[in-house]
Amino acid sequence: METQTTVELVEKMLAGDPRALARLISQVERGDVEVPEIMQRIYPALGRAYCVGITGPPGAGKSTLTDKLTELARREGKTVGIIAVDPTSPFSGGALLGDRVRMQQHFLDAGVFIRSMATRGSHGGLPQTARGVIKLLDAAGRDLIFVETVGVGQTELDIVETADTVVVVLVPEAGDAVQTMKAGLMEIADIFVVNKADREGAERLQRELRLLVDMHAQRNGWRIPVLATEAPKGVGVEALYAAIAAHRQALQESGQLAARRRAHRRKELLDLLQHRLLAALVAQLEKDRVLLALVEQVQEGVLDPYSAAQQILKDREALWHSPNS
Ligand SMILES: Nc1nc2c(ncn2[C@@H]2O[C@H](COP(=O)(O)OP(=O)(O)O)[C@@H](O)[C@H]2O)c(=O)[nH]1
Ligand SMILES: [Mg+2]
Structure with missing residues (x-):
């Protein structure tokens, strides 16, 4: 493979080259030394895309829904990027393979870029890598x-919180889990989806969520x-697509979109x-003998x-006297 400078790669990527994009993504995932430069260079081009987080338990139908939503977006002529973050099944896991197969119809479409992200090799932490x-x-x-993120652990919450709109996907089987996760779900959800509406208990779950x-x-x-x-049949997916658009419009009109993005940027800096x-x-610590002894x-x-x-922070008094210590 020919070597390209970061500047060249970024320029190609900005011009729409998918291979340059894929290579830059790999660099961000590996936490290469070039990452700060990449981020500096792309900074002026940021803020145009609208980001939708889709979260929920494994097998809830997130990938199937994403696939159907992508279809609708493509019909409107919108280009789509999909990131599937699945900390439970890095690389070898069946879930990612399943995503591949399900998303296959989009693989030949240059308007859709799909990337599965694993936890492995994410040096700055998974949320930061996902942000990148x-x-x-x-x-x-x-x-x-x-x-797309799995589950409701803190890492997944951190990722999904960087989205503009968060869709929480639940299934009838998750009824009991809803009881225990109530507060957490309410905190992150902008839209609730009860998928597998063809199954028993779907209406009850919908009532509980309402x-x-x-x-x-x-x-x-x-x-x-x-x-x-019902994701595989596409039932209700147009309504979901419309709800995402409505939420986006509501955020824009109330000024909340700007407020959210301000909060996200602050959080990113602190992280x-x-x-x-x-x-x-x-x-x-590893180099200093005195500190090592401590x-x-x-x-x-x-x-x-x-x-x-x-003692370790002695020369950094300001750090030690943080309000949390
Ligand atoms: N019966 C039924 N099965 C579904 C529905 N949505 C998804 N599935 C199936 O559930 C399985 C998991 O779906 P997937 O989209 O991979 O879930 P993910 O793990 O949340 O991404 C697949 O076999 C889907 O075909 C639905 O609405 N009804
Ligand atoms: Mg999936």
């Missing part, structure tokens, strides 16, 4: 970006819709700083970690 890939797709001119939505105060005038779908500071500190004393149980941390 979303930005690349945005800079590459994708109109709509779907980010009740849940009604019990909570409206967020900036947006009433969370509770939709029913970046946290990661960098910790990495710098750990690197220093770590060993903590390991042996002869020095308490608070005293050790205080």
Whole structure:
């Protein structure tokens, strides 16, 4: 493979070359040293794409729904980027293979770019890597970006929170889980989808979710819709597509879209700083004999970690006196 400078790669990617895009995504996933330069160079091209997070338990039908939504977007002439983040089944997992097969109809369509992302090799943490890939797709001119994540762990929440609109997909079997996750679901969902509406218990789950939505105060005038779908047949998918568009419009009209994106950018900076500071500190710990001795004393149980941390941060008083310590 010929070697290309970062500048050349980014220029090709901005001009719409999918191979350059794929290579830059790999660089971001590996956490290559070029990543800061890549991010600097694409920065002026960001903010055009609309990002939709699709989250829910494994097997809920997220990929099937994404596939159908993509079909609708393509019919409108919109270009699509899809990121499937699946920390539970990196590379070898059946889920990713399944996604491939299901999405196959789009593989020949240059208007659809699909990437499965694994946790492996994401140096800056998965959320930060996902953010980087979303930005690349945005800079590459994708109109709509779907980010599919599994489950409701903190990592997945961090990823899905970077989206403009968050769709939570549930299935009748998840009825009990809804009870235990209520608060968390309400916090992230902009749209609820009860998929597998052909199964027993779908209506009950829909009723429960409606009740849940009604019990909570409206967020900036947006009433969370509770939709029913049968993804493989495409039943209800147009309504979902319309709900996403309606949410987007509501966000834009209320000024919330700008507010959300401001919050996301702040969070990204703080995450970046946290990661960098910790990495710098750990690197220093490994080189400095005095600091290393402190770590060993903590390991042996002869020095308490608070005293050790205080000494390690001695030259960084400001850090130590953070409000959380
Ligand atoms: N009966 C039924 N099966 C569905 C429905 N939606 C998806 N499935 C099936 O459920 C399985 C998992 O779907 P998938 O989209 O891979 O779920 P994901 O893990 O959330 O991405 C597949 O075999 C789908 O064909 C639905 O509405 N009804
Ligand atoms: Mg999937």
